[in-house]
Each structure stands twice: as structure tokens, then as C-alpha cells.
Amino acid sequence: MPRAKGRSSLLALARNALPAFAGILLTSSLGGAPLTKPIASYQISCRLDAEKKIVEGTELLTWTNTTRNPATSLQFHLYLNAFRNTLSTFWRESGGIHRRDRLPESWGSIEVTRMTLADGSDLLPALAWISPDDGNPHDRTVAEVQLSRPVAPGETISVSIDFRSRLPRVAARTGWKGDFFLVAQWFPKIGVLEERGWNCHQFHSVSEFFADFGDYDVSIDVPARYRGKVGATGVRVEERNLPGERVLYRFRQESVHDFAWTADPDYLVVDDVFREPGIADVQIHLLLQPEHRAQEARYLTSAKAALSGYGRVLGPYPYPTLTIVDPPWGGRGAGGMEYPTFITGGTHRMSPVKENSPEDVTIHEFGHQYFYGLLASNEFEEPWLDEGFNEYMEDRVVGAVYGSDNPILTVFGWRFPIGIPIRRPLDVNRRYFKVAGEDVLAAPSWKFRSAASYGGQVYSKTALALATLERLIGTPAMNRALRLYADRWRFRHPKTADFIAAVNEVTGQNWRWFFDRTFFASGAVDYAVESATSERATPPKGLFEQEGRLVEKNPPDLANPKGWDSVVTVVRKGEVALPVEIALKFDGGHTYRSRWDGEARWRRFRVERGPKLIEATVDPAEKILLDVDRTNNGRLVTPDPRAASRWTSRAVFWMQNLVDFLTVAW
Amino acid sequence: MSRRVSAAGCFLRGVALSLSKPYLAVSVWLIQLLLACVLILPVSNALHALLDHSSTGSRMVADPDFGWWETVRRVHPDLLGVLPTAVQDATGVEGVKPGSLAGLQGIGATAISLAFLGIVLHAFALGGIFGALREPHSSLVVFGREGMRRFPAFLAFTLAALAAALAAYHWIYLVTGDAWRDRIEDLDTEGQAMALTAARVGVLLLALAAIKLIADSVRAIWVARPDLPAVSRLFAGVAAAFSRPARLLGVLVLYVFSGAVLYFLWIFLDPSAGGEARFALVPLILAQQVFVFLRSLLKVGYYAGVSEALTRVPSPEYSYVPAAGVAPPPSVSRAPDEAAVDGPSGTI
DSSP states (O other), rough: HHHHHHHHHHHHHHHHGGGGTTOOOOOOOOOSOOSOSSEEEEEEEEEEEETTEEEEEEEEEEEEEOSSEEEEEEEEEOOOGGOOOSSHHHHHHHHHHEEEEEOOOOOOOEEEEEETTTOOOGGGGGGGETTTOOOOOOOOEEEEEEEEEEEETEEEEEEEEEEEOOOOOOBBBBETTEEEEEEEEOOOEEEEEEETTTEOOOOOHHHHOOOEEEEEEEEEEEEGTTTTEESSSSEEEEEEEEEETTTEEEEEEESSSSSOEEEOOEEEEEEEEETTTTTTOOEEEEEEGGGGGGGGHHEEEEEEEEHHHHHHHOOOSSSEEEEEEEEOOOOGGGEEETTTTEEEEOOTTTTOGGGTTOOOOOOHHTTTTTIIIBBEEEEEEETGGGGGHHHHHHHOOOEEEHOOOOOOEETTTTTEESSSOOOOEEEEEEEHHHHHTTTSSOOOGSSSOOHHHHHIIIIHHHHHHHHHHHHHHHHHHHHHHHHHHHHTTTBBBBOOHHHHHHHHHHHSOOHHHHHHHHHOOOBBEEEEEEEEEEOOOOOOOOOOEEETTEEEOOHHHHHOSSSSEEEEEEEEOOOOOOOOEEEEEEEOOEEEEEEEEOOOSSEEEEEEESOOOEEESTTTTTOOOOOOOOOOGGEEOOOOHHHHHHHHHHHHHHHHHHHHHHHHOO | OOOOOOHHHHHHHHHHHHHSSSHHHHHHHHHHHHHHTTTTHHHHHHHHHTTTTHHHHHHHHHSOOOOHEEEEEEEHHHHHHHHHHHHHTSSSSOOGGGGGGOOOOHHHHHHHHHHHHHHHHHHHHHHHHHHHHHHOOOHHHHHHHHHHHHHHHHHHHHHHHHHHHHIIIIIIHHHHHHHHHGGGGGOOOOHHHHHHHHHHHHHHHHHHHEEEEEEEHHHHHHHTTSSHHHHHHHHHHHHHHSSSSHHHHHHHHHHHHHHHHHHHHHHHHHOOHHHHHOOOHHHHHHHHHHHHHHHHHHHHHHHHHHHHHHHHSSSSTTSSOOTTSOOHHHHSSOOGTTTTOOOOHHHO
């Protein structure tokens, strides 16, 4: 199709046009050996009751204590209990609204019906609910069992668990809608044991997940009408008919830290392959809704662009498969989410090309295969390391492949692009400016003032801060820092300090101050040109020394000054200081550039007897993307009324039309 | 021999009448211009203060800059308030709530107030238009006189129609939107959801069209049948609308269509784009006002078309008597279904 061809051309163009990715050699980490040593591995057999919306299963957890301390207890995530009632921490924090959607009053839960160790000892009586984050006595999303015998450092144990999961109407990344199922956070999953103890957070409204790597082997028993319409984390290794009009699918994947699956008899299954020299092929499975059939190429092209773009900066995607789920109408709560090797997208029946949906969401969720999947940072405690870093990379990849987006005007459900470009990364992250100063970016996810502040800080401020850093240290250095960070921390749990260390190592400078002012402070950046004047130079007046006497006469060299005297005052209106450039543009095309460390509250630039000043601009190259008000960054010496006059005439014209419309109606 | 009058014929005759009495369109255009001019100073001052010294201004000459627009909305909420959001909500699936008006500030609030004032002035203008249309030798003086003469009644019709329209919006669009807000997600496909919204919009548009046509019929008959008592004129107007629904709706559809064509041409040609090179300010303003004047001509033409669709002979209220041979004999030009209201010689 022409569109698909066009997008393929875009992809090819992007490969050539991505200077940011130049010079980075792709190397494969696939070689048959385990990608990483497993800590928490699962063998799960489950059965879906599609009518009752219940998954019953048995899991065998194999867990190794990798700390230096004995473990006297085990802690488990039981996250479906977030949907158990309105007293859960998730419901309390969300107020019944998630991602601007009202949560359906359809309840979900997970019950553990058996928990035994390999020696047969029953752990269930020792299971107790805990709420380490907020002390909510009604929250049932984290459970702890005391062990009769501690697990020694380096020791591996097996825990056998039976569970029963009731799925809610799809919301907050899991559930059902009709025959569609997105089954996530559905099995008892062990927390992360650190040297300081268990790291096992409750299910919060805006936060995501944190778990250890392991190998997953999952068998899923579904009604026969789902034959061929089941997708999951990892590689499908078995399909087998079962008695009673049922079918079993088995999936395996090593070196991941979660497992999700989906089933929908309406899926159109599209298979494709991502191929790039030097790295192993990736099988792409697209599970598409029939009414989105026309967007098949858009999904696949964007997925390949993501595989290529992220891979070139952060190293090759190491898994053999990528499954993309297109949620149905009414299943928006399942959209825009990431699980290992498995992402959910989302689009509209009629999505204008310049809306870049499903492209944006596909690329973003794929990006989490790195920032969350491979670089498994703690999404509760440092959410910017996955969402913010990924937003930054998404802006780079989408910007390189698709350019700018357009805002969308929705008229009675129909979507129309408005011909105003939304530039990346500045314009797409403007939501930060609305919440600048509300929170410190570096805060636990559940401690932000609001969901808007969380989104503005964690996603957008991080993206703008990293883009600013890239402009300060240069794109090649930024790429090397990202690659060093990604290589060093692949299959581990990195922290912010680890990325700062990578930046310092690559640049040979200490950039801690930058992160202190952007990540660890709440203040805003705002530089402005307060005034810019340029007046014809005049001879000085007063008494001057001439031949040893004071006389009221100008010295000959000052009597007839030529040129213009220009004065520019640049001010720092925000609390945060960053180094900025100042450009003074003079008549005749001369431009004078200067750097200012930005620390003082203001700085004045004076040019005597020079050409006439035309314009003064602070940060002319738009490096400081965190500047909350760019409209005050440039100032003309001579006002130019053209734009205002034209827009005034437009305003009056459309006001006339509004009056015409309203009066003609009645 | 009688001949059926088509909606297109009525509309075209209405436009011809409008062209023959251009001062009516000029009057409508002037009212709209003067109302809009109230905004010139606050809009102009705000824009000049924000753009004249700004480097962004040069980028804004032709096209808006997303970043500038977003920043101004954020930094200067006093300028527009929630107007952009309210406008977008009005065309949203759930619709705009009356409470949205409470959040309006500055220029946005002024614009809405002016629109209400425009509705009141429109009642005056309609009296003038309908009255002057029935005078073969009318003038601006006639327009003013007729406007003032009909003003109380026409204002009442206008307010009643406005109230009915708001009620229709509330009961047909908002209430159904609320009722379906949760259930719409249960539909199988987005296509079904869009069809449901389209049905809600369609029913709303039909209701609004019915309200408008009834109001316009009442106005037309109010002027055409001054011999009847007020209550009779009111009911005769309503009856007239129901007696010729297809023809009236046809006139309305042609009016909406021709207006849409004008807007399409305006947006397609986009004379305000391209910066200073393609269109300087004065030609731009002239083009804008020519466009609005054409809209006004069509508007007057529509009302004349409605009048044509309902009655085509001068009212006996006036002294003018058509010369023999000028006015077509009623049996030739009148449609068979016009007998109830047409023909002063027959029924008055």
C-alpha cells in the first residue's frame, strides 16, 4: 500500500538521517548462553474461565537469595487485589480515575489457596498482609510469609503456590472486555530482596513495577475459540488440544522479570520479521483488532523503527520475539503498556497520519523493553529512569522517523489534525511547564502531588532535562553515555547515580551539579531578555582634560562618535541557574555571541559605537529546553507590529463569524 | 395553471431579493462588525504587548506557533480563560456543560457576552429584514423602522427559540451523552460508538433545524399577516412551518450548504496564510470583510427565501399596490399548498 511504502521510505531515511546514532556499532548479545543468571523463575500452569473471567493456576517459584544476608521471610506482590474494593491504596490514590478514565466498578482479586515449600511445609498459615508504603490496613497488594528456616545467602528454594485470579473489567493495564483478555499482574510474584531487606511496594495509582530477572515457562489453557489468538511474553513452544473444546499454549522466555498474556478471538494475527545486519532477527507478532486492519503497516513500521532506533543507541534487542497487542474499543485501559517482549499499543478507527497514533505509543512502549525491561530500575522509587529516559529516547526516534505531530481536533468523535507542528522534544513535553515547581522530580512515584504532576515531572521534565544535557555535552557524548549505562546495567537494577557516573565517565567532567539542579530540585528555569535598546552614539558632555587643563570641549577623538550604543539586560527569572548563550544580532548581519554562567539574577551587555542592534536573544540555539517561558527569550529593539496586527484582524474576523453563526441560528 | 415552487427556487429568489436590496446585508454586516470591533482594542493591545518586541513575532506573522500559543494560555490565563476548552468540549462526545461559562475570563468572556448581545440585536435586524423585504421601495429607514416596530415580538421569538435550542442540546445531546458515557465503552467497536454519536448529533441537528424553521416561519407570518390577532399569527406561523416542512428545510439546507462552500473556499484559498509576501494587511482585512458581507447577503437571502416559501405577495398593510403585469397572477406562481396563508385578496 502507498502508505506503507511511504513509511518504509521514512524508516530508510531515518536510518541515514539519524546522526545521533552514527558510529555506534551493533553487536549481538545473543549467543546461546543464558542472558543473565536467574534469580526468580516461574513455572506456571493456568486455566482461563472466559465466562467467569477467572484464571486459576499453579506456580512453582524457584528463588535464590543473592544478598549477603539470610532471608527470614518472603514477600509477594498480589497486585490484582488493587481492584478488590475501593479501600485499596490504588483506589484511594486514583479516586476512581486512571489515565483520565473512570475506573469501572468491576472488581478483581487474587487469592492464594496453597503455598508450600519443597519439603512440603505449609506456608499459608503464616501469610499476612502488609502495607509498607502507606500503612493502609485495607490494602491487600503485598503479602509476607515468615519462614520457619531462613534462606541462606546463595541458597535456592522452591515454593509451590496455587492461586485464583478474578480479573476486573479492563482498567489500569489488566482485565477483560467482552471476550478480550489482557492478563497482567495475575500471579503471585515475589519481591526483590536487597541488602537492606525486601523491596516490595504496594500497587499504586501511578507507579509501575519492580522485580528480579528469571526464566518463565507458562502453560495457558483457554477455550477452543481462542485457538491461534493467544499472545504472551516470550516464545510459543507448544500448542496442544485438550479435552472439552479447549486448547493449551505454552510460552517460554528466559531473563525477563514479568509475564503477561492476552487472548481475543477477534484478533487478526500478523507476523513479520525485523532484520538488520549484525543482529539476530526478531519475530514480530501483531495482534490487531479487525477495525484497525488499515493500520497494520503503521504498527509494524513503527515497531521496526523502534527496534532499529533504540538498538543503535542502546545495543541490540536481545529477545527473539516482540508481541504487540492492539486493544479493542472499550479496552483503552489495557493500552499503552509494557511487559517483557510484550507491549500494548492503541489507536483509533480513523487516526490521521499526522496524529502519529499508533506510531508514538508503539515506539514508546517498545522503548520500555530497554528502560524497564533490560535496565530494570525500580519504577516505584525512581520512575524517571524508565518513563523519563524512555520519553527522551522516544522523542529522538519518533522525531527522526516521523518528524513533528499535529494537534488533533475532535469533533463529535471524528479526529482532524490541525496544521500546527508540535515539535519534539520541546512541544510534546509542554505538560511539564504546567506543573513546574509543584514537585521535585526525584521522588517516589506515589508521592507526587497529583497524577498531572507525576506525568509532567517524571515523563516530560526528565525528557527535557536529558535533551538539555544532550545539547550541553553534545549528541555523540550523550550516545556514548547512554550506551555505557545500558551495557553496564543490562539485566540489572540501575539507579540514577549509575547514569550520572556514566555521563561523568564519558565526558571526563562532573555533571552532578546539573542533576542536582534539574532532577533533585523543584525550581523552574526561566531566562528572559528584559530590555534591548540601541541609540545613535552621542558625544560626551562635560569637562575634559586637554593640554593639562579642564575645558568644556570634547577631545577630538570623541567629538563625532559614529555608530550606535546598545544595551541589553538579560535576567534570570527562575530559581534554577544553568549556563546560557546570548546572541546579539546587529544591522548588517553581524551576530555577537556570549556565554553567561547564568548564576546572577541579571547581566547587562553594553556595546558602544557598534552597528545598530536588531535583536537580542538568550539561548538562541534552544539548548535549555527546561526554560518555562520561551516567549520572553528574544527581544526586538524596534517593535514589529505585523504579527499582532494580522492576528488582531483574524480575531475580529472570526468573532464576526461567531456572531454570524450564533445569530443566524435563532 | 399552478406550478409547484421548489426549495431551490425559493432560495434563489431570496438571494436575488437580497442582492436587489443590498443595504439589508450591509446592515447585518455592520451590526456584526460593530459587535466584533468591541474586541479590537483588548485583543490588539494584548497581542501587541506579547508579540511586538518578541522574536517569536516574526514566526507568528503567517501561522501560529504551538509553543507560543501554549505558553500564552498558561502564562496569561486572564486572556481567554477556558474558552478554547469550552469550544472543544462543545463538539466533544459528552458536550459542554453550562457551568463552563463560569470559568470564562477576559477576552473569552467578552466574546461570549457579545455573542449574546448579537442575538438580541439580531432580533431587531430580523424585524427590519422581514419588513423591508415586503416593501418594494424600501430603504435603510424602512429597515430601522420595521426593526424597531417588530422588536418586542421578535425578541420574544428569538429568546424562545434560543431557550428551545439550549433545551434540545441539553436533553438530546448532554443527557444522552451522560446516559451512554459508561455504556458506550461496552459497544463492540469504535465504529458503533461513532455511529451512536452521529445519531445523537443527527437528531440534535434535526431538532435545531425544526426550532429554527418554526421560529423563522412565525417571524415571516408575523409580518405577512398583520391583519390577524397576535395569537393567531403565532399559530399561523407554526402551522405554516408544519405545512411546508420539506420546502423550508430545503431552503435551510441550501443556505447551510452555500455557507459551507464559502467557508471551504476561504480555508482552501487561505488568504491569511503565507505571511506578508502574499497578502498585506489591508487586502487581508478587505478580503475578510468581503467574505463576511457575502455571508450576510446569503443570510438575508435565506430569510427572503423563507418568506418566499411561505408567502410571496406584498402584505396589504402597505400602501404599495403592484402594477398590473408586474406581480404574477396568484394562480401561476402560487403552489397548491399555499392557499392557507397566501393571497391577501382571497383570505384577508
